[in-house]
Amino acid sequence: MSDIATALGGARYEGFALVEEAQAGGMIALRGDWADLGSALSAALPLEMPQTRHIVTDGERSLAWMSPDEALVFLPVDEVAETVRRITESAGDAFVTAIDVSDMRAVFRISGEGTGPREVLSKLCPVDMRSIQVGELRRTRLSQVPAAFWIGSDGTITVICFRSVAAYAFEVLTRAARAGTEVGHLAS
Amino acid sequence: MSRRLTSGGRYIDRSAPQGFTFDGTTFEGYAGDTLASALLGAGVTLVGRSFKYHRPRGILAAGPEEPNALVALGPKERTEPNQRATTTELFDGLTARSQNRWPSLKHDVGALNQAVSKFLPAGFYYKTFIQPRHAWKHLFEPIIRRSAGLGPAPTHADPDExxxxxxxxxxxxxxxxxxxxxxxxxxxxxxxxxxxxxxxxxxxxxxxxxxxxxxxxxxxxxxxxxxxxxxxxxxxxxxxxxxxxxxxxxxxxxxxxxxxxxxxxxxxxxxxxxxxxxxxxxxxxxxIERPIAFPMNDLPGVMLAGAVRDYVECYGVTPGDTVVIVTNNDDAYRTALSLKAAGIAVPAVVDARGAADGALPAMARAAGIDVRTGQGVAKVLGKTGVEGVQLCAQGSAGEVTDTIACDAVAVSGGWSxxxxxxxxxxxxxxxxxxxxxxxxxxxxxxxxxxxxxxxxxxxxxxxxxxxxxxxxxxxxxxxxxAGGEVPGDLPGVPDAPEEAPLEPVWLMPADAQIEAREKMWLDFQNDVKVSDVELAAREGFESVEHTKRYTTLGMATDQGKTSNINGLAILAKALDEGVPQVGTTTFRPPWTPLSFGSIVGEAKGSAFQPLRRTPMDSWHEARGATWEPVGHWRRPYCYPRRAESAEEAVEREVLAVRNHVGILDASTLGKILVRGPDAGRFVDMLYTNMMSTLKPGRCRYGLMCSENGFLMDDGVVARIDEQTFLCHTTTGGADRIHAWMEDWLQCEWWDWKVHTVNLTEAWGQIAVAGPKARKVLESLGGMDLSAEALPFMGWADGTLGGFDVRVYRISFSGELSFEIAVRAGQARALWDRLVAAGDAHGMAPYGTEALHVLRAEKGFIMIGDESDGTVIPQDLGLDWAISKKKDDYLGKRAQARMHMTDAGRWRLVGLETLEGEVLPDGAYAVSNEKDEWGNTRTIGRVTSSYRSPTLNRGIAMALVEKGPERMGEVIDFPIPGADPIAARIVSPVFYDPEGEKQNV
Amino acid sequence: MLKLRCPCCGLVADETELSPGGEAHLVRRGPEAEDDAFEAYLFLRDNPKGPHLERWRHAYGCGKWFIAARDTATMEVFGTYPAQTKGPPAEIVDKIRDRVPGWTAPGEAT
The missing domain is CATH 3.50.50.60 (FAD/NAD(P)-binding domain)
Known part of the structure; x- marks a missing residue:
């Protein structure tokens, strides 16, 4: 069996912020009533259920709210199959769908000084980047493609989008991050 | 001659000279200048020509309201037309060109329009060029297009970010x-x-x-x-x-x-x-300050009074050495004082009011300035610049009372x-x-x-x-x-003397005769004069909105910032109404023009649109694929070898599939998981045929229709387990169909227990098709792919060459075919393995065009070719895929509407040209009979047409009136500029009608 | 350029994050419908200058459909509510009636 390739093979660009394609890792899409998801996950994953529009992280595992009846699990890729099995099993009769979507998305990390990482996204997303809190998950539009992002406690922003548009997303992110184009508006 | 003052100008830095060119001549200004102030400083007062009469125009304002001083900036290959010199900041190396003149600004042939201005009144387009009709297109319009307009559009793509x-x-x-x-x-x-x-x-x-x-x-x-x-x-x-x-x-x-x-x-x-x-x-x-309409008020050197003091105080330049002020208000006296303080001669302030007794006029008089009340301008003298003004009593018809020599006029009609x-x-x-x-x-x-x-x-x-x-x-x-209180510690603002009220002056002099009103400009950029607005009123354009369009008042790139109120007042006077009764036009964005580039933002070049790439994209690119855009995806159209044309490549690829084996990147196909206790019920509503009876492990082709009954998507559905279906959609359809499913689940059948997940990008998908397809796959080792283990229209999970795969036995080519789904992150690796394994069997990668030819040979429809949003499945002979047993499915009721069941509908047939030639895609068939009006009747249309390498002839599919009832009939397809092509109506299945080749 | 609060996830979304879906609360007519009723379902739409109940999907967000009560002339938004309902909630009707006395939702008996 071959390794799992990311869309861009770990592309990287350094402007006033650093934009890097990350290893996608494992992802599991979940659908079901929120309460059903909570009970199914409680036995399968050592994470609290996130609040609406939030993500909870513990080490290598995260659990993201995606919609009122949809969650996304991030975990090491070799845990995916077993976790899907455990979720399905613990769901029992509850109507819960769990499916491996590890290869469906591209993941980018944006890091840098001050408001730099937020500013990169403020050029591309119709979002008030000042108001985004650590742990908040925002699904939105990244220029012309759907994307979601959240800000970690170290200020690094993680952006996910669909795999097929990874090159497009990387291009607009790097254009927005070009050195010399800082605006500084988020500092006020 | 430089008009730069020896001192003053708080915006400029005299220690930082900046070189620039205007119409090829090099000048010098200072850091902090605008192009307008730098031009004035260099003594350039003629900066452009007006739109219609090509009249010489100078700088009127000092800000964004400027109507005259429009220039083209930048070298020719990155020119930006119609930029205001008054808001263009000077930098070293700036190049600017004047506009709307030929051959040069000083000697402009178009200025002859002035001589015939009597024949170019408001609305002249509508009046003059009506007859003869054909002359408009071939004679008048080309000439007008060449002579009208402002700066030329750039000829090169915008290189800026x-x-x-x-x-x-x-x-x-x-x-x-x-x-x-x-x-x-x-x-x-x-x-x-x-x-x-x-x-x-x-x-x-x-x-x-x-x-x-x-x-x-x-x-x-x-x-x-x-x-x-x-x-x-x-x-x-x-x-x-x-x-x-x-x-x-x-x-x-x-x-x-x-x-x-x-x-x-x-x-x-x-x-x-x-x-x-x-x-x-x-x-x-x-x-914004308003000009006053007096004869020849458009000559270069006539400038708004507020702008004059901007130039003097901010940039240390003056529009003239001797400046006459014309006003109806106290504010313009500030300009007189500014000029006086800068050492510029101000021979008179001409004040249209009967008296000027306020503090500001008093200060002007104290400074020794001659204030002439009750006076107006009878005419500005000069040809390409101000040489003097003739004065008259404001209440008169313009009898000249005095003449003052001057080289600039500062005018203020009040502020808006x-x-x-x-x-x-x-x-x-x-x-x-x-x-x-x-x-x-x-x-x-x-x-x-x-x-x-x-x-x-x-x-x-x-x-x-x-x-x-x-x-x-x-x-x-x-x-x-902000929902707060006024802070108590705001910085103080200096006091200013009380100003006496202005007296509205819309016409100067008040009883100006028509000859004078024909020389009074309202809209400087579009050459709209007082007489034009009056003409519009006489001709019945009573609404300001109509007058505006008829005269083009306020419709230039400045959007009438200096002309709207004056024009409105003239119209009101002509209609004997008050200004508010005539109304005002609605201001719309933008305040001043913004660049197209800024609207486009990052969406240009390679980021113009998102380009969706499959996991195998770089392989296709390295292999020299030509591309076909499908939705936002790019798919290989074909893979030409060295010296091979696209047509030759497609033929080779088709024959490879028919005779050996081909490999296709099918990753773009939509893959939507539909799962839940009500999933069967749901897919039965989505698809026209009965999907719920499909057995796990099996696949079925299905059609989806809109509620209008029209075919909107098709694809193969695989039943994964009792509760789970995997619905394949067309390449362009995945997101749309997923949204369509969610719409019905969320808004109509919200109590149905069904989940959908769009898995399109989770998997790469590879089609291996052709008589040797099984051999290629088996050479990788792994799952049993025999006809017994995996029959036609079945699917199975397993491994191939160590990859976890799901293999579907489905065929869009009519050959033995496997579609292999593999996780996207391994799709390229599996593709490489298959390509290597295929070498021994003569395998060729094939693109979308070969795919289309292969499917057309088999009579398979393609969404977007055979369907166009007005076609129902019944038109395509797909009745076999429409359940008669189901009570309901989306589109069923619509398909029972009168027009949908009309026996005369155009229906799908195959066409064989009599000479074997290839029909043009989209060609129409005509009937020999004429309709009731004696016209030729159109009876059909080619929906797909290819040269079939397999049959070595042209084949086509078409929608033809009552087509299936006309098998064997020959119909004509007229070809513009050539003889009609005759084609025989045949079955659309040209190749292997029994389907023996795919089922082995 | 509207801003609408998605009632499903609580986010105030930009219009460019949403996709419109036309008039809300249409009642689907199936195979048994008479021609007139089916035509009305398929084609006939209100186009009021004033309050309008309209479908929106939070397409770039949580993906859920919802319904907005919006004045098409003033752009006032009286409220948004989830799509799983046959008509507007009472408090939104009250808010609309504050502006347009006697307003009734389409299809509602007067």
């Missing part, structure tokens, strides 16, 4: 004059997040320029104090060179920042478009609040009779999502013309916008 920026503000303040600064400070002190934007590079607006000499220092301190107070607030963001372009619903504001126009640099965006969501918007955009932004989102105006202007009606403000006002106006834009009054107004408005 632009970007967007999304921001939010509790309070956005537009305008950085004393009102805007004060409003922002009041709002900022209330703790709200404030964004203050100013279109020009400087703060303070007119405050310092308009202060009297002994108050200038104090005025400068006021601006500095306001700025430093604002800069100290962390919740306030200040931005110069940023123009508030438009205000839209729900507090959406567009601001256009000129990031590097004044200092071009590689890698830095030229413009940045701010897309701001503001809670409250404070408009502090000041006021700049209410544009207030109006953009529905704010209404009221007419102030005493001041003769429209100002915002605060009771009729633009309202937002909560039904409450979200725009407020302050300062001069709100009709508060005095600086102190404006600042007081702004403090209240700014504080209110």
């Amino acid at each position: 632009y970007e967007h920026l999304y921001d939010t503000a509790d309070v956005l303040v537009a305008g950085g004059g004393v009102a805007g600064l004060t409003a922002a400070l009041a709002a900022g002190r209330a703790g709200k997040r404030v964004l203050l934007v100013e279109q020009m590079p400087h703060w303070g607006g007119r405050l310092v320029t308009d202060a009297l000499p002994d108050a200038k220092e104090e005025a400068g301190e006021t601006v500095a104090a306001l700025l430093s107070a604002l800069e100290a607030l962390p919740n306030v963001h200040l931005r110069t060179r940023t123009m508030c372009a438009g205000i839209y619903d729900h507090g959406y504001v567009l601001c256009h920042e000129r990031v590097s126009d004044h200092a071009p640099a590689a890698g830095i965006p030229r413009h940045r478009l701010w897309k701001v969501r503001a809670g409250q918007i404070v408009v502090a955009t000041g006021a 609040p700049a209410v544009n932004l207030w109006s953009h989102c529905g704010g209404k105006l009221r007419w102030r009779e005493d001041a003769a202007w429209f100002e915002p009606d605060a009771d009729k403000a633009p309202t937002g999502a909560d039904g409450r006002a979200f725009v407020a106006v302050c300062g001069a834009a709100n009709g508060r013309m005095g600086a102190r009054d404006a600042a007081t107004d702004a403090a209240g408005v700014g504080a209110a916008a």
Whole structure:
């Protein structure tokens, strides 16, 4: 069996912020009533259920709210199959769908000084980047493609989008991050 | 001759000369100059030609309201036409060219239009060029197009960068004059997040320029104090060179920042478009001075009085050595004082009012300036520049009473609040009779999502013309916008003398005769004169909106900033109505033009649209694929080998599949998981056929229709288990169909237990098709792919060459075919393995065109070819895929409508050309019979047409009236410029009608 | 350029994050429908200058459909509510009636 390739093979660009394609890792899409998801996950994953529009992280595992009846699990890729099995099993009769979507998305990390990482996204997303809190998950539009992002406690922003548009997303992110184009508006 | 003063000019840095060229001649200005001030400083007063008559035009204003001084900037390959010299900041190396003249600005052939101006009145297009009809297209329009218009469009793609920026503000303040600064400070002190934007590079607006000499220092301190107070607030963001372009619903504001126009640099965006969501918007955009309509008021050298003192005080230049002031108000006396202080001769202030006894006229008289009340201008003398003015009594018909030699005229017809932004989102105006202007009606403000006002106006834009009054107004408005109190410690604004009221003067002299009115310009850019508006009124254009369009008043790139009120007043007079009864035109965004580049932002070049790439994309690229865009995807069209044409490549690829084996990247196909206890019921509603009876492990082809009954998508459905279906969609259809499913599940059948997950991008998918397909796959080792283990229309999970795969036995080519799904992150690796394994079997990669030919040979329909949004499955002979047993499915009721069951519908057939030629795609078939009007009747249309390499002839599919009933009939397809092509109606299945080859 | 609060996830979304879906609360007519009723379902739409109940999907967000009560002339938004309902909630009707006395939702008996 071959390794799992990311869309861009770990592309990287350094402007006033650093934009890097990350290893996608494992992802599991979940659908079901929120309460059903909570009970199914409680036995399968050592994470609290996130609040609406939030993500909870513990080490290598995260659990993201995606919609009122949809969650996304991030975990090491070799845990995916077993976790899907455990979720399905613990769901029992509850109507819960769990499916491996590890290869469906591209993941980018944006890091840098001050408001730099937020500013990169403020050029591309119709979002008030000042108001985004650590742990908040925002699904939105990244220029012309759907994307979601959240800000970690170290200020690094993680952006996910669909795999097929990874090159497009990387291009607009790097254009927005070009050195010399800082605006500084988020500092006020 | 330089008009640069020896001292003064607080915006310029005389130690930093900047070279620039205008029409190829090199000049020098200073850092801080605008192109307009630099041109004036260099003695250039003729800067352009007007739109219609090609009249010589000079600089009228000093800001964005400028109608005349439009130039093309930049070298030819990156030219930007119609830029205002008055808002263009000078930099070393700037190149500018005048516009709308040929062969040169001084000697312009188009100026002959003036000689025939009597024959070019308002609406002349409509009147002159009606007959003969054909002459419009071939004679008049080309000539008019060449002679009209302003600067030439650029000939090269824009090489510059632009970007967007999304921001939010509790309070956005537009305008950085004393009102805007004060409003922002009041709002900022209330703790709200404030964004203050100013279109020009400087703060303070007119405050310092308009202060009297002994108050200038104090005025400068006021601006500095306001700025430093604002800069100290962390919740306030200040931005110069940023123009508030438009205000839209729900507090959406567009601001256009000129990031590097004044200092071009590689890698830095030229413009940045701010897309701001503001809670409250404070408009502090000041006021615009109006010219006065007097004969020959368009000569270069006639300039707005406020602009004259801008040039003197801010840039240290003067429009002339001897300047006559023409006014109907006290404010213009400031210009007289400015000029006098700078040592410029001011022979007279010509004041149309009967008396001028205010403080400012008194100061002018004290400075030794001759004030002539009750007087007007009978005519400005000169050809390409002002040489003098003839005076007359304002109340007369223009009998000349005196002549004064001068080389510039400073004119003021009063000021109009700049209410544009207030109006953009529905704010209404009221007419102030005493001041003769429209100002915002605060009771009729633009309202937002909560039904409450979200725009407020302050300062001069709100009709508060005095600086102190404006600042007081702004403090209240700014504080209110932030829901706070007016701060007690706002910097003081110097006092200014009381001004006497103006006297509206719309025509000078008041009884000017028609010959004089034909020389009075209202709209300088579009050459609209007093006589044109009067003509429009006489011809029945009573609505200002109609008059505007008929005369083109206010429709130029300046949008009538200096002409609307004057034009409106002339129209009102001609109609014997009051100005408010005639109404005002609605101001729409943008306030001043913004660049197309900024609107486009990052969406250009390779980021114009998202390009979707499959995991195998780089392989296709390395293999020299030509591309076909499908939705946002790019798919290989074919893989030409060296020296091979695309047609040859497609033929080779088709034959490879038919005779050996081919490999296709099918990753773009939509893959939507539909799962749940009600999944069977749901797919039965989505598809026209019975899907719920499909057995796990099996696949079935299905059709989806809209509620109109029209075919919208098709694809193979695989039943995964009792509760789970995997629905394949067309390449372009995945997102649309997924949204369609969710729409029905969320909004109609929300009690059905069904989940959908769009898995399109989770898997790569590879089709291996052809007689040797099984051999290729088996050579990788792994799962049993025998006909017994995996029969046609079955699927199975397993491994191939160590990869976890799901293999579908489905065929879109009519050959033995496997579609292999593999996780996207391994799709390229599996592809490489298959390609290597295929070598021994003569395998070729094939693209979408070979795919199309293969499917057409088999008579398989293609969504978007055989369907076009008006075709129902029954038209395509797909009745076998429409369940008769189901009570309901989406589109069923519509397919029973009268027109859908009409026996005369066009239906799918195959076509064989009699000579084997290839029919043009989209060709129409005609009937030999004529219809009731004697016209040839169209009876069909080619939907797909290819040269079939397999059959070595042209084949086509077509929709033909009652087609299936006409098997064997020969019909004609007329070809423009050639003989019709005759084709015989046959079955659309040209190859292997029994389906034996795919089922082995 | 509207801003609408998605009632499903609570986010105030920009119009460019949403996709419109036309008039809300249409009642689907199936195979048994008479021609007139089916035509009305398929083609006939209100186009009021004033309050309008309209479908929106939070397409770039949580993906859920919802319904907005909006004045098409003033752009006032009276409220948004989830799509799983046959008509507007009472508090939204009250808010609309504050502006337009006597307003009734389409299809509602007067």
